[in-house]
Amino acid sequence: MKINLVVRxxxxxxxxxxxxxxxxxxxxxxxxxxxxxxxxxxxxxxxxDAHRKLMPEIESHFALEDVEELKRFLExxxxxxxxxxxxxxxxxxxxAFFIEQFxxxxxxxxxxxxxxxxxxxxxxxxxxQSRYFISxxxxxxxxxxxxxxxxxxxxxxxxxLEPRWYIGAYRQYLSxxxxxxxxxxxxxxxxxxxxxxxxxxxxxxxxAIAMETYFDKNREAMLRRTAQLSALNRxxxxxxxxxxxxxxxxxxxxxxxxxVKAQASAIxxxxxxxxxxxEKYTQGLSPRFVKNMSFRxxxxxxxxxxxxxxxxxxxxxxxxYQLSRLAREEGITSFVCLPLVxxxxxxxxxYLYFHHRQELFEDEYALLGTLSHIATGAIGNAxxxxxxxxxxxxxxxxxxxxxxxxxxxxxxxxxxxRRSNKPFSLIMADIDNFKSINDSYGHTTGDMVLTxxxxxxxxxxxxxxVVARYGGEEFIFLLxxxxxxxxxxxxxxxxxxxxxxxxxxxxxxxFHTSISMGISCFPKCxxxxxxxxxxxxxxxYLAKNSGRNQxxxxxxxxxxxxxx
Numbered sequence: 095m096k097i098n099l100v101v102r103x104x105x106x107x108x109x110x111x112x113x114x115x116x117x118x119x120x121x122x123x124x125x126x127x128x129x130x131x132x133x134x135x136x137x138x139x140x141x142x143d144a145h146r147k148l149m150p151e152i153e154s155h156f157a158l159e160d161v162e163e164l165k166r167f168l169e170x171x172x173x174x175x176x177x178x179x180x181x182x183x184x185x186x187x188x189x190a191f192f193i194e195q196f197x198x199x200x201x202x203x204x205x206x207x208x209x210x211x212x213x214x215x216x217x218x219x220x221x222x223q224s225r226y227f228i229s230x231x232x233x234x235x236x237x238x239x240x241x242x243x244x245x246x247x248x249x250x251x252x253x254x255l256e257p258r259w260y261i262g263a264y265r266q267y268l269s270x271x272x273x274x275x276x277x278x279x280x281x282x283x284x285x286x287x288x289x290x291x292x293x294x295x296x297x298x299x300x301x302a303i304a305m306e307t308y309f310d311k312n313r314e315a316m317l318r319r320t321a322q323l324s325a326l327n328r329x330x331x332x333x334x335x336x337x338x339x340x341x342x343x344x345x346x347x348x349x350x351x352x353x354v355k356a357q358a359s360a361i362x363x364x365x366x367x368x369x370x371x372x373e374k375y376t377q378g379l380s381p382r383f384v385k386n387m388s389f390r391x392x393x394x395x396x397x398x399x400x401x402x403x404x405x406x407x408x409x410x411x412x413x414x415y416q417l418s419r420l421a422r423e424e425g426i427t428s429f430v431c432l433p434l435v436x437x438x439x440x441x442x443x444x445y446l447y448f449h450h451r452q453e454l455f456e457d458e459y460a461l462l463g464t465l466s467h468i469a470t471g472a473i474g475n476a477x478x479x480x481x482x483x484x485x486x487x488x489x490x491x492x493x494x495x496x497x498x499x500x501x502x503x504x505x506x507x508x509x510x511x512r513r514s515n516k517p518f519s520l521i522m523a524d525i526d527n528f529k530s531i532n533d534s535y536g537h538t539t540g541d542m543v544l545t546x547x548x549x550x551x552x553x554x555x556x557x558x559x560v561v562a563r564y565g566g567e568e569f570i571f572l573l574x575x576x577x578x579x580x581x582x583x584x585x586x587x588x589x590x591x592x593x594x595x596x597x598x599x600x601x602x603x604x605f606h607t608s609i610s611m612g613i614s615c616f617p618k619c620x621x622x623x624x625x626x627x628x629x630x631x632x633x634x635y636l637a638k639n640s641g642r643n644q645x646x647x648x649x650x651x652x653x654x655x656x657x658x
Contacts, residue, residue, distance in 0.1 A: 164302055170292075170295040170296065174291075177288060178232075181275075181279075181292075182232055182233060185231050185271075190224065230296060231293070235296075244303050244306070272293070339473065342473055346361065346465070346473070347360075347375070348377065350446055353462065354448075358377060358426075358446075358447040359446050359447065360387070361375045361444045362374045362387075363441055364440065370389070371396075371443070380424060394431055398433050398443050399440065399443055402433050404430055405431050406430050406453065407428060407430070408428035408429075424447075426447050426449060427448055427450060428448045429447040430462075432446070434469060434473070435466065441470050444466070487499040489563040491563075492544055492545055492548035494548050494561050495561065495562035496563060497570075500570060504520075504572055504626075504627075505623060507560075507572060507574055508623055510574075517576065517617065519578055519580070519615040519616070520570065520627065521570065521581060521584070521588075522613075522634040523569045523571070523588070523611045524568050524610055525544075527642075528567040528607075535605075539597075539599055547595075550591050550595065551571070551588060554584065554587055554591065558574055559571060570630070577615060577618075578613055578619070579647075582613060582647055585611045588611070589608070589611055592608060610643060611644075611645040612629075612630045612631060612636070612637055612648065613645065613646070613647040614629035614630040614649075615647075615648075629648040633651060634646075636651060
């Protein structure tokens with residue numbers, strides 16, 4: 095069974111390996127370039143150590159049984175372990191001397207000396223270097239040792255140490271150590287040669303394990319990049335094929351979460367009229383968190399939106415935007431807020447929330463920026479489509495459904511009522527003497543009357559009712575599940591509300607208007623949509639001819655009256 099190595103956050107012991115493996119030879123000097131590199135890396139030790147608890151565990155493709163096979167290939171066996179164990183006492187005794195010689199050389203240069211800020215840092219570096227140097231020949235090469243060496247390479251790779259410098263550091267170590275073997279092993283040339291071979295084996299074992307991390311890291315980066323590009327491609331295809339705003343926003347949030355492995359997301363749209371963040375869409379957040387989300391003027395979202403640049407929030411010491419108590423209670427360890435802006439189009443911001451991460455990679459920010467441009471265009475197109483659909487279904491003046499959409503809804507309701515054997519009613523309404531209003535007060539006032547009455551209709555009817563402007567000053571109502579007698583009550587409420595409405599025009603006296611209404615119902619009055627509309631229209635015609643400002647039900651009108 096293959097057991098994968100799981101690399102845990104680096105320790106001071108592992109992080110300092112580059113210094114421990116580059117002890118300065120007694121007779122050879124490091125080049126200035128190498129020396130500068132080592133000095134810089136020495137300062138990074140403290141940074142990595144301070145953040146080690148924040149580093150996620152990484153599962154490696156390099157397995158323990160791979161190491162055992164490597165040891166067999168290097169012929170690293172119990173004899174070598176025994177030899178190294180015997181050498182350990184000498185290396186342990188002389189380690190301080192080698193370390194002192196190395197740092198004495200390092201501190202000769204002002205530019206490298208300035209990179210070690212104080213004696214405490216220098217002391218810490220020397221101690222950690224000594225531990226690593228001694229451990230190389232400790233004689234214990236179990237799983238813990240192998241995991242530690244794997245982390246050594248991971249740390250070097252993380253701080254940017256290229257393989258050529260890493261291998262060069264081991265060469266410096268061997269250049270210093272091999273000449274000392276003769277003073278440690280005095281039992282003959284053969285034993286000294288065996289000691290050198292054992293040292294070479296363990297060093298090459300360390301190199302092989304550490305170098306594997308470079309390949310592993312590259313493999314991990316390629317897999318992450320492939321997954322990110324796949325997610326980005328998917329959202330580009332999907333959002334351009336999706337016309338609904340909700341569907342587009344949900345896909346954008348899902349894609350962004352996939353790219354950076356976030357646990358939750360939110361998109362908040364900006365209303366240019368009120369200049370506030372209004373609509374919010376979320377995934378993965380608790381109802382309590384969503385309810386308490388706020389977007390004050392001058393806050394984080396406002397700054398992101400105005401400056402067109404992301405902001406990262408976490409609880410690290412140097413972070414400007416610390417997490418709120420609400421975020422901590424949600425289990426959030428960090429979040430990033432990004433602008434949804436493309437060229438001159440500014441729509442809002444997107445949040446990505448993490449439970450186990452504190453920071454993002456630069457390539458992730460770049461991909462999220464690309465996603466932002468795609469998302470902004472897609473959201474804008476979705477809004478345009480929604481508006482186009484709305485305009486095709488509604489009357490531009492009153493915002494009621496238009497005649498074409500009403501006929502679609504009527505056909506659907508007729509099929510539904512036939513299946514369920516339930517009634518519904520139609521109400522046809524017409525504004526009384528509307529032509530005289532236009533002639534007396536002008537068409538602008540006439541438009542105002544239409545919009546005022548449309549608001550009354552919407553206030554009195556239910557959400558499931560369909561109210562439409564049928565044409566000119568005519569309106570029609572579809573009331574699902576309503577019989578003629580209930581429809582009459584609804585119509586009378588509407589008629590009386592219109593009758594009581596006081597219409598105001600500047601510099602003129604207020605005036606009133608009225609409406610006449612006719613009702614037909616399914617299945618009592620008719621079995622098809624055309625007859626239903628025709629019968630409601632006949633009832634309306636009789637109501638207007640009988641004095642206006644009244645409601646008549648087709649089924650209650652004498653037959654001789656309806657045939658006229």
